[in-house]
Amino acid sequence: MTPDATGGANGHGNPAGAAAVVLGAGTAGLNAALQLARRGLQVTVVESRRLGEGGARWDNGVLDWQYTRAGIAPPTPDEVHDTTGVTRLYGPADAGPVTVQSPTRHADMRRLNDRLVGLCRAEGVAFVDRARDVVVSEVDGRVRALDLVGCDPDDGPSDGQHGDEAGARALHLEADLFVDAAGRHGVLRSQVRDLVQWCPPVARDLLCTASQFMFRVAEVDGARRFLDRRGVRAGDGVTWVGLDGGFSALAVTVQPDLERVSVLTGTIASGSWGSGRTILDRARAENPWIGDPIYGGDGLIPLRRPFARLGAGGVALVGDAACQVFPAHGSGIGTGLMAGAVLAEQVVAHRDPGSDEALWAYQHAFHAEHGGGxxxxxxxxxxxxxxxxxxxxxxxxxxxxxxxxxxxxxxxxxxxxxxxxxxxxxxxxxxxxxxxxxxxxxxxxxxxxxxxxxxxxxxxxxxxxxxxxxxxxxxxxx
Ligand SMILES: Cc1cc2nc3c(=O)[nH]c(=O)nc-3n(C[C@H](O)[C@H](O)[C@H](O)COP(=O)(O)OP(=O)(O)OC[C@H]3O[C@@H](n4cnc5c(N)ncnc54)[C@H](O)[C@@H]3O)c2cc1C
Incomplete structure (x- = not known):
């Protein structure tokens, strides 16, 4: 952690040595930090949770090509589940099925988060965790510093208690570039005049309510009967789309070991179709062979296309904070990871990485590459x-x-x-x-x-x- 890290960009035509502060240690923020650090910026990541506990805490479907474009190696064997890639898709009333050889790999986001933290550390990224009360200081419409209360995880308390206040102190972080990677609500974007008008709150009918849990298989014969009825093997996915409104999914994947089963659910969050959790509960009630949860989580995912304006006033947006999510199934990991690479590639071409020109270049490059799709x-x-x-x-x-x-x-x-x-x-x-x-x-x-x-x-x-x-x-x- 480097309070008062820099007085500004170095002014020598490339920003090596300039400072960046990334708010949010989910996958999007961590990769933005990694890519900026690899290109010579001094980066500090600020996270409101304990370091290593940021971002998604469940399994997500991810794609190798997106990791590669994002500048990181595809999911490692300890991150991915050994599924077959075969997905049998049904519509309502068991219409279909259509069988797809899916390119998606099911990866444990907790492990990806650990990997990204390790890569960031190797590049000299500093971390502040358990941060709160983040306030921006603007000079002439540009964010120049953040004031907050937080802990340095390297010398913070080690008793494993969440919300522990010991070690917390007031911090003043100056930088040339700030990155809002704080998830769906963002944190900085609502405090920057030139971004507020471009980033309206996302209405509930443009949000997906989703749940993903890994459960124990309580009764192996029940799991086998489920697979046999659908004509699939353990490790294949069975997905129903459209059961709870036109945009909705229930995906069940019995793991090859027949000991665990992943259940993913999602629908529009307008209230008309319940929530990811109510669909999940229904699936468990209909399939009593699904046992107790091992890990997982719920959340809301923005489904609208990315905001037109992705940076202003010294602040760049990445990940859910920018609505950089694949809308057709609410997948934000890959696009958020790739945004970090696009950001770093563009801003390092500028003497001042937080200038309006640098941020505009990021925005245009992102939209040109991903915005149309x-x-x-x-x-x-x-x-x-x-x-x-x-x-x-x-x-x-x-x-x-x-x-x-x-x-x-x-x-x-x-x-x-x-x-x-x-x-x-x-x-x-x-x-x-x-x-x-x-x-x-x-x-x-x-x-x-x-x-x-x-x-x-x-x-x-x-x-x-x-x-x-x-x-x-x-x-x-x-
Ligand atoms: C149940 C579920 C299933 C999903 N399945 C998939 C899937 O299969 N594939 C896929 O690609 N995507 C999936 N998604 C979406 C994906 O998880 C998100 O798009 C992705 O996690 C967004 O990453 P992010 O880094 O932008 O934000 P987040 O993961 O939300 O991380 C933001 C971080 O910012 C921190 N933060 C917040 N406020 C502050 C603050 N004031 N100060 C400091 N830090 C702060 C948070 O603690 C958090 O660590 C799913 C989502 C859910 C809920």
Whole structure:
């Protein structure tokens, strides 16, 4: 920890030696810290929980290509579960199934968090944990310092008690660049005048309420019967989509050891369909062979496309704080990790890494690389909510939902349909013209939105950004 770490950027044309403070030690914040430190910045990470306990504390589906793009090695064997990658997908009323060879790997985010902390430490990143009362100091509209109360985990109390106040002290952290990686609410973005207007609170109908727990298998025969009924093996996933509103999922994966089972649930948080936890409880009641929980958690995930403005006033946003989440299934790990790499690559090209020019370059690079696909899948997610559970069932019964469609969604990359897929879709639409009328306009919007990321203004120009944002909103928001 380096209070009063720097008086400013070094002024020599690259920011090596400049200081950055990252608020939030979840996966997005830790990778932003790692990537900035690797490029020569002096980085301090501030976390409100105990170090090593930040971010997601459950298993998440993640993709190797996203880790690689984010500048870290793909999940290590001790992070991932030994699942097969086969996922059998059903619609409501057991419509389907469609079997997908999924690129997704199921990784324990607690272990990824540990790995990232270790990598950060090796790059000399300093940590402050159990931080609270974070207040920004602005000079001429730019954040220059944070005042907070926190502990240095290296010399803090070691009795393992949460909320222990011993060792806490007032800290004043100055830096050239601040990164808000504090999760869905953000912390700094609401205190920076130029960001507040661009980052409105995310409405509940744009939030996913999700739960993921690893349970013990209480009765192996029950687990075997579940697998046999679905024609799958231990290690394969069985997922129902659309049971609790058009955007909803219940995913059950009996682990290859037949001793544990992962259950993931999610739906829109508007209150119409309960919560991730109520769906989870229902699944357990229907499957009494699922035993006690081992670990897991619940939370709310922003499902809208990323904010148009990703940095201003010396503050960059990454992760859930920026809504950098794949909207079609609320996956924020990979995109949040990649944002850290994009941020670091862009700001180090600037003498002052927290300048408006540097932050704008990050914003444009992120939107150009990922913004179009995320906007397209935002429209796709809204389409799934609009057609509702019955529309999802008809997707399966008409044959419109194919393994290719499922696979590309799981891979989190937008791709235009091939001619063969277009012909197959046209046949499916002939079988269900009502579904075609409901979906085709949305799919056209997706295709256009996918191309708009690169059109985000490359040079600092608020009015041009506003026009671009309105254009995307007109397409995506319906
Ligand atoms: C049940 C569930 C299942 C999910 N499944 C998947 C999945 O399969 N795949 C996937 O990719 N994503 C999944 N997600 C989403 C994913 O977990 C999030 O998108 C991701 O964790 C966001 O990472 P983050 O680092 O941006 O934020 P967070 O993980 O929220 O981390 C933010 C950190 O900031 C800290 N913080 C908050 N306030 C302060 C403060 N004032 N000062 C200092 N620190 C602060 C927090 O303590 C936390 O450690 C799931 C989410 C849930 C809830």
């Amino acid at each position: 995320l906007a397209a899948y935002d429209a796709f997610r809204r389409c799934s909510s609009a057609i509702g559970s019955d529309g999802i069932r008809r997707l399966f019964t008409s044959g419109l939902f194919t393994a290719e469609m499922g696979g590309s969604g799981l891979d989190q990359r937008w791709s235009e349909p091939t001619p063969a897929q277009t012909v197959a879709a046209a046949r499916a639409y002939l079988r269900d013209p009502g579904l075609a009328r409901a979906m085709v306009p949305w799919l056209a919007r997706c295709a256009i939105a996918a191309r708009l990321g690169a059109a985000s203004p490359a040079e600092p120009d608020e009015r041009a950004l506003r026009r671009w944002d309105r254009r995307v909103a007109r397409l995506v928001d319906g």
